[in-house]
Amino acid sequence: EIDNQTPLESDFLLLEKIANVLAPTQIIELILVSNETMREINRDLRGCDYATDVLSFPLEAIPYTPLGSVVINAPLAQTNALKLGHRLEEEIALLFIHGVLHLLG
Known part of the structure; x- marks a missing residue:
């Protein structure tokens, strides 16, 4: 299931x-x-008051x-993709893989 809360x-x-x-x-x-939503999630659930690139929450x-x-x-x-010189889709794929691997343990 994909919940895209951004214009991306x-x-x-x-x-x-x-x-x-x-x-x-x-x-x-x-x-x-968004950055702000990520910061809120990170602050509320992990006690870290900053935006990060990816978080995983196992059920x-x-x-x-x-x-x-x-x-x-x-x-x-999007910022990281520009810095690293690759497509946004590739950056999102890398972050998704990173997150899924955390879910898998």
Whole structure:
């Protein structure tokens, strides 16, 4: 499930393919948020009052529930993609992989 809370357009098909490779039997929620929303989430849930690029939140091991949520800071991903010289879709894919690997342990 993808919840894009930003005006960002991305290749979500690539992210679905990545999820199917890393966790083929699991459902993963992806949420794209603004800098401010990421800062609020990081502050409220982790006690860190700053925006970060990606956070992962595993859910309990209950049958038929999602593996967890991956939250990506879309504006920071865009900034990092420009700094690193690659496409935004590639940066989001890297952050998504990073988040899913945390969910998998």
